[in-house]
Amino acid sequence: MHRLRRRKHLAEQPALSGVNQLGKALGCVSLCLWVIIATIFWSGSDTMAFMTSLPLWACCLMFAFPALIAWLVFGSRIGLLGVIVWVAYGIMTTDFLQPISRTGMEYYKMPPSPDNRHIRILTLYGACGENPPIEQISKLRADVIFLQGCSNHNRTLKFAYSIFGRTAHIKQIGSCAIIVRHGQMGPVHSITDTAGLIVDWIPESSSLAIRLINLSLDPFEHRFDLYSPACWKYFHTLRFVHRKQIQYLFDTLREVGVQGGELPIILAGNFNAAPQSPIFVKFNKDFQDCFKLKGAGYGATQPVDFPLLRLDRVFCTHPLRPERACTVLVPDTLRRSILADISMP
Numbered sequence: 001m002h003r004l005r006r007r008k009h010l011a012e013q014p015a016l017s018g019v020n021q022l023g024k025a026l027g028c029v030s031l032c033l034w035v036i037i038a039t040i041f042w043s044g045s046d047t048m049a050f051m052t053s054l055p056l057w058a059c060c061l062m063f064a065f066p067a068l069i070a071w072l073v074f075g076s077r078i079g080l081l082g083v084i085v086w087v088a089y090g091i092m093t094t095d096f097l098q099p100i101s102r103t104g105m106e107y108y109k110m111p112p113s114p115d116n117r118h119i120r121i122l123t124l125y126g127a128c129g130e131n132p133p134i135e136q137i138s139k140l141r142a143d144v145i146f147l148q149g150c151s152n153h154n155r156t157l158k159f160a161y162s163i164f165g166r167t168a169h170i171k172q173i174g175s176c177a178i179i180v181r182h183g184q185m186g187p188v189h190s191i192t193d194t195a196g197l198i199v200d201w202i203p204e205s206s207s208l209a210i211r212l213i214n215l216s217l218d219p220f221e222h223r224f225d226l227y228s229p230a231c232w233k234y235f236h237t238l239r240f241v242h243r244k245q246i247q248y249l250f251d252t253l254r255e256v257g258v259q260g261g262e263l264p265i266i267l268a269g270n271f272n273a274a275p276q277s278p279i280f281v282k283f284n285k286d287f288q289d290c291f292k293l294k295g296a297g298y299g300a301t302q303p304v305d306f307p308l309l310r311l312d313r314v315f316c317t318h319p320l321r322p323e324r325a326c327t328v329l330v331p332d333t334l335r336r337s338i339l340a341d342i343s344m345p
Contacts, residue, residue, distance in 0.1 A: 023074025030067030030082035034089065037063060041093070044278025049239035050232060053220065055309060056276050060090035095275055096310070099295040108296040108324055110339060113141035116205045118323060118341045121290075121314055123268050125149045126334045128159035133331040138163055140328065140339055143181050143203070146214045146268040148195075149334065151175040173197040176214045176269070189256050191215065192248040198256055200263060206344050208264070210320070211256070215249060215269040217242050242272070242279045250282060266342065267315040270335070275310055283315065290314040290322035290340040297326055301336040304329070314338050319345040 037059055040048045051059065064086035070079025091097065102108045114120040122142035126149035127133065137145075145163070150156050153172055160168040160179045169180050171188040176195050178185075182204035189198040196215040203210070218241050225231045253265075267287065273279055275289070291299045291313065300307035307327070312335055316322060325340040 020074065020076070023070040023076030024078050026066040026070035026074070027076045027078030027080075027082045030064060030070070031078070031085065033063040033066075034082070034085055038089065041276060044281070046236050046239045046278075047232070049235040050226070052277055053235060053274055055274055056094045057090060057096070058308075060086050060094075093276070095289075095292050096298055099291060099297055099299050102296040105296065108294065108326075110324055110326055110341065114143065114341050118343050119143045119203060119210075119266070119320075121146065121266060121268060121338070121340045121342060123148075123270075123312055123314065123338045124330065124333060125270065125312075125337075127330055127332060128152075128155045129332060131332075132159055132162070134159075134162045136330055142339070144201070144212065144266070145177075145179040146212075147177040147179060148214065148216050148270060149175055150177065171197060171199045176216055178212050178214050180212075186260070189252060191245075191252045194245045194248055196249070196269065198252060200260060203344070208344055211253075211263040211265045213249070213253075213265060213267040213269075215267060215271070217245050217270070217272045219270075219272050239277075239279065242277075246279050246282055264320045265315070265317045266320065268313070268338070270312050272311055275313070286317045287315040288317065288320075288322055290316060290342065291325040291327075291338060294322040295325035295327075295340075299325075299327060301327055301338065304333065304335055307336050312336075312338055314340045316342050 037051065040051050064083055067079045067082025067086065070076040071083055120142045121144050122140055123146045127137065128147065128150040147156065151174055156170060156172055156177050160170045164179065164181045167182055169185045171178050171185055173188060173190050174195050176197055178197065178199055180201055184202045186200035191198065194215065194217070196213065198211060198213050201210050201212050202208070218238065220238055221234070223231050223234060298307070300310045301312040302309045314325065321343045323341040323343045325338060327336045328339050330337050
């Protein structure tokens, strides 16, 4: 009987050894993927632009899956190490954990209307159709609306006067417009090869001039044919275009600064790129991401019904400071809007 048990034990050893090897292999694959992904994000590779167009948390979940299987199913310690590495990497590099942690906090709830020390910013995309949601937008009590997706100037005028009345001021180039409730606006400047505009504005309650920028980078197609070289080439080319458009923005800002002096900036719009994209390297620490610093919630704006991607953003520069920010669902819009309160000195 003892010999039979011994033979059975020896027969099971190769099977157990094979299972262990499979668990180790899955864990090692996940760790190798982590090295590759970390290198891609660190180097800002344009060749691998598709990977950096995804939310970082999505990459972490997707590539940590082999390690999770190795740990839970096969009991592999290498799998456990892979899970720990991916979780730590996600916590250190993602930018949505702090805004989520602020959800429900009384301080970060948007008041019904801003006071005289604050400017309320609202981003909108495609809200000026035949029957725009005037009542819902008016309740948000914005001072400045960064409008995109409306190339009909007459509709923009009608929309602006419906929201702000006859005190509204509008500047528009193509499908991008900046609408203010009060104050004075200077001449408009276009941004080369980009759907966007720059205009200086002095609010009614302040003597501080502010440079407003509405920017829209080229949109991207939702492609998942990763097996095709054309897919990788497409995202590589799009990354190159976005880099050029950001460069054009800073070139125009330099020219406008020479003409009208350096002013604090409020920059808003649809960047069509994830926050970790290397195209934002030129945005130094002076450009404060309002939602990242003071927002509450996840902050994603697209797609509108089930937002996963944080492509729309609002920035401001010193001496302006972000105070609060949130995303709001405005009827008949193609993206969720960002509502941000920015304090003036």
